[in-house]
Amino acid sequence: MSSKSPAGTDQNAVPEAPAPAQEEPRSLRIEDWLTVIVMAALALITFANVLVRYFTNSSFAWTEEISVFLMIVLALVAGSAAVGRDRHIRIEFFCEAGSAARRRRLAQLGALMVALLFALIAVLSIRTLYDDFRFEETSPGIGVPQWWYTMWLPILSVAISMRAIGLFIRRTRQPDAEYLKDGTAEGPANARDKQP
Known part of the structure; x- marks a missing residue:
């Protein structure tokens, strides 16, 4: 006769151990700190603009332009961190089904596609950068060179592409048996759900 708790669960059952954390590059601290800095700059700029608008009925002309630029940088930096941590969007129905070898191959394919996409964005944005420089385009709000x-789009696109290549290399070096042990074996979401 097993002892049951009032909720009807077995008290002698051993709780499942949480899945080990995925291997994560230490250099992701760069993206983490850039995210903090950009978010702080956005908050300060917006707060200063609100104060000026409240007390003077006018606003800084440059705040919208700088804020839009910082939000784009924030999205790209966060994208780089997501790729480095293997947290980019995927369809779990396909990526979490099948053998460990299949899962690993799909993770490698996903990393390669992300690397290819952002390498292409970097190449195409270099042309835009060159045109902005050659034709001496200026920004609409404050008139600085466009x-x-x-220039930050190709730089950050290359960074995301390099993170994706790093992820591909980590997945290539990881044996199938280890792939079953890490958080991706059951999917990061499922592994988190099973933790107590």
């Missing part, structure tokens, strides 16, 4: 903003 290439000051445009």
Whole structure:
């Protein structure tokens, strides 16, 4: 006769151990700190603009332009961190089904496709950067050279592409048996759900 708790669960059952954390590059601290800095800058700029608008009935002309630029940088930096941590969007029905070898191959394919996409974005945005520089385009809000903003798209796209290549290399070196043990074996979402 097993002892049951009032809720009807077995008290002698051993809780499942949480899935080990995925291997994560230490250099992701760069993206983490850039995210903090950009978010702080956005908050300060917006707060300063609200104060000026409240007390003077006018606003800083440059805040919207800088805020839009910082939000784009924030999205790309966060995208780089997501790729480095293997947290990019995927369809779990396909990626979490099948053998460990199949899962690993799909993870490798996903990493390669992300690397290819952002390498292509980097190449195409270099052309835009060159055009902005060559034609001396200026920003609409404050009139600074447009290439000051445009140059960050190829830089951050290359960073995301490099993170994806790093993820591909980590997945290639990881044996199938280890792939079953890490958080991706049952899917990050499922592994988190099973933790007490």
